[in-house]
Amino acid sequence: MTYLDHAATTPILPEAVAALTGALSTYGNASSLHSSGRRARRAVEEARESIADALGARPSEVIFTSGGTESDNLAVKGIYWARRAEDPARVRLLVSETEHHAVLDAAHWLAEHHGARLTLLEVDDFGRVHEDTLRAAIAENPDDVALVSVMWANNEVGTVNPVRELAGTCAKHGIPFHTDAVQAVGALPVHFGASGASALTLSGHKVGGPYGVGALLLSRDVACTPVSHGGGQERDVRSGTLDVPGIVAMAAAVRVATEQREERAARLAALRDDLVRAVRAVLPEAVLNGDPGESLVDGAPSRLPGNAHFTFPGCEGDSLLMLLDAKGIECSTGSACTAGVAQPSHVLLAMGIEPAPARGSLRFSLGHTSTAADVRALAEAIGPVVERARNAGLAGLRRGTSPAAAEV
């Protein structure tokens, strides 16, 4: 099996498995006052301190959640509500067009049901938000902006945003800045404090931890109204009994992923460059989408090291995916919906790509288990697969509809 979909989820790290299974055989509610509870609480707090240390945050800034989607929703809705409660004029949300649906749909929902005014920040052809775009959007009326949310690195095309610059612009106006760093943690140097962000989303299973656990890093001075109510376990911002095994396993994964980040990122970037070269050697017409990855943003790579995203002209993504799947190569069309129908990606459309080529795109994402053999397998398979998918694309074009055409 050639697994090239690490951006969807990456295999759990042995260190995380050890932490998870170790914790699974213990018990105790971290909110209980007896010794079992204290033991659980201690494990959670050590995990919190470990994550804070790894990501340049203070332990009190780590709020455990059920994953990236919850963290994004909590940040967008919670900070919006809190900001509007302080000043009813603050109803504007500035969100980049290429956000994950967890941010985008939360923002649309606030616009539909909670009086928010949504401004989508335009991106360039690589999918990047420029500081002057944000500055101009804020300048329309700095006093009515509730929140800005721009992802650290895009999950589909891998383009890295100038987070420090964007956060700095927000800071000048006292506007909270949230960033979805689900793809960035473990791949780029993520330092919450240095970034200047007010809130940052991370997810356990994207860094080699378990599913169903994540965190929101939230500055102490940023108010956030809870989305779900209950015991108030996490700073009164997030309720629910803490998932002790999930949390300690995520902490183990974050620890390993950040400690090994530099070496791993360099290895994956080299492997990714091999992959891009190999695909282009077979298919010169394949278009690499997103930032070329040859420059620096905030001193780090301008593209996620493990990301390669191509458009294969004349092909449909679902055909490509099926044919590669049949050859044991697993990748992604980059977006999915509940019915499993491939819609053209909103990220690619925002980058100015037409719907037809957008449908003919695939994301290959590398991770800690990726090898040169994976790249070779793809290089060998991709040529015939694209040729076949292109024929199928042609077959999908309308036949003559005259009656004669329907006869034998």
Add this chain to the structure above:
Amino acid sequence: MRVLAAMSGGVDSAVAAARAVEAGHDVVGVHLALSAKPGTLRTGSRGCCTVEDAHDARRVADLLNIPFYVWDFAERFTEDVVEDFVAEYAAGRTPNPCLKCNERIKFEALLDKAIALGFDAVCTGHYARLALVDGKPELRRSADLAKDQSYVLASLTADQLARAMFPLGDSVKADVRVEATERGLAVAEKPDSYDICFIPDGDTRKFLTAKLGARPGHLVDDETGAVLGVHAGVHGFTVGQRHGLGIDTPAPDGKPRYVLSLEPVNGNVRVGSADRLAVSEIVASRPIWPSGTPLAGTVDCVAQVRAHGGTSDAQASLVDGQLLVRPTGDLRGVAPGQAVVLYRPDPAGDVVLGSGMISATR
């Protein structure tokens, strides 16, 4: 063979796919997303390719341990089936959208894509028997006459049928359900679908009026020419229809009135007594021969003029590229736009000789 199984989420296509797997074929399941608004869950008995249907199909594929994908044919379906359906009604004809869907979507758009991707055949849960005889397809009625779907498959060309697979042709529905239960398929008890899939509430007239608006016209007595009333558009009527005519006064002789013909240009709906519905000749355009062999000379056969019922012994011939069908029995309510399908009676399942689209009746 590499087989692509079209899986609707219903019991028939599930068992068909299971049988294809069991026969040793290399099967991949595909659910066709046909609705432009797929985000809805099924309400009542049946909706159109809902999220729930896709889920049911996926669960069957899980159990069969075959790959499964959802392919989007919503655009093609809207153009080739839904818009065609509306246009045909507007033109005073009565279309059969299932037939169109087989012809244009399942065995054209899907089949072409499947072949291009390296599959050898498309498998569906239709009730019809299909065999190759001397290298030519032979399409017969299903073993379950109540579920027989040869009528809606008769407009497939030999080329299309040569790459089709109907594993349920020899089975009766009750057995298929039992088999689904035995195989542990969760869809075993799922209700049959009867309605037109893109009109889940079954109200065709409301659907058409929403698309076409009101196009008022007269209800005219076919015998006297008298105007008996007004209507909101010929698209609300089908030849042979008795109910919902909206005529206040009964006929002088008290006989029920039926729709005899539709005249979309002047908006007239001609009505009259049942005996005027009888036809002596049917003209059908665009003849199609499932075996690839055109009708030679005048052939004694059984003609069927709608999906359920409406059969008569007949003599058929091919004249100037059109089918001429002369029913020898009593055949009433023959609606232009429907298919006429010709069968050669056979104890092992009536054989489809050919079909055409009814363009005129006399």
